[in-house]
Amino acid sequence: MVYVTVPDPDGLDVPAIAAVAALDDDLRRGMYAYARRERRPVTRDEAAAAVGISRKLAAFHLDKLVDAGLLRFGFAAGPVVKVGRRPKVYEPVDDTIQVQLPARRHELLADILAEAVLAEETGETAREAVRRVAGERGFAAGEEERARTRPGRLGAERALTVAEGMLRRYGFEPSRDSRTCVRLRNCPFHPLAEKAPDLVCGINQAFLAGFLNGVRAGNVEAALVPGAAECCVELRQAE
Template sequence: MNQEAVPHEEHVAGIAALNEPARRALYLHIVKQGGDVTRDQAAQALGMARSVAAFHLEKLVEEGLLEAHHKRLTGRRGPGAGRPSKLYRRSRRQFRVSLPPRSYELAAQLFARGLQANGSAPAIAAINDVAQDFGEGIGSEARQIAGPNPEAEHLLDATEVLLNAYGFEPHRDANGDVRLRNCPFRALAVEYRDLVCGMNLSIMQGVLDGLETSGVEAVLDPPPDMCCVVFRQTKPAPERDTSSARVAEKVKA
């Protein structure tokens, strides 16, 4: 069981670093990008001086909220290729603060360990049923927020707001799929992947049930460092050619 043993004070210091408005804005911007961001890109996006952005970005790295690495963006090597750029992305480290201290994650890990060791199919099915009901509640709430006779786009916007509130960080990619950039259950999913991902899929299938929409499915497609579920548009089945001429032609063949 990988229970992260980090002093409580370090969790507090990391979160306290976000109390500074410019630092918090930089952190949220980088999280929203979902990947590597340079100092210049961050400074330009937030309209601040590069030196100011660099100072705050380094503080975020120091507190463990961001990770940094160097990469040459030109694609060239050798003399004249230019210096590598420093890139920033959200840290994989998890911060938790509870006063007085609580350990709900530890309790969840013990529950998950018991379920996995017991291998009780009825118990796991019951968890997935409850998860699907929970997701259906999210979908129903999104439908209410979107208003009467909502367009698909309004339904999707409302759903993204709610999923974001639960920590999934939905994002539409270039293909129109909605990917969930964050797994709120990551600490459990690392050790109990099948159990947690199955529950997560049930939640998202429930969301679609609550939305009462068609043309979208929730499927397992786990990319690195993201949630395992993606909302994907379903492809319509090809229309059958029932013309008499076409049928007769096929019979002759």
């Protein structure tokens, strides 16, 4: 399963929102549902007949669905109908479109839990395996962020600024409470964090600590803040 995850700086998944908005039309929704039911590439004529409109109008709406990332197009096999051209055919993309406000990253949490089950080491408890895997995922995200931004030497303030970019993309809604402390106003693992706070908050802390290690922000720590009304972790200058 692939999630569309190219959010804007505020953590909102713009392509996914645009894709869902494209379906706020009876004709497009009907043609998209038809293409999914057929489980094969469909022509403009077939899509038009499915919803009872002209081929020209169907072509307009099908191309809008392609622009929104819901369908992809190709060209039909077989004899050429017009000189030098084969008819266009359309089929659904494989990506899963998901929009949640505020942002949620349940797929990340599920991936961490699944990998921990499969990669649990001898003598390691399940909880230890989960935290280790979460830290590894965070470390990889930190290395990726460092390669992308090339931040150079990181003091506490600069490290927190770099971290804020990642935090927004993951939906944490960071807020700089002071020059050396960032609070997280949203938990992307909610509401699962309410059901198992010790487990999920531990995963959260391990992931963010791993990120800080990956981005080489050794002077900043991911600290648990028990009883916090929002995310259970804050990033702050290490004492």
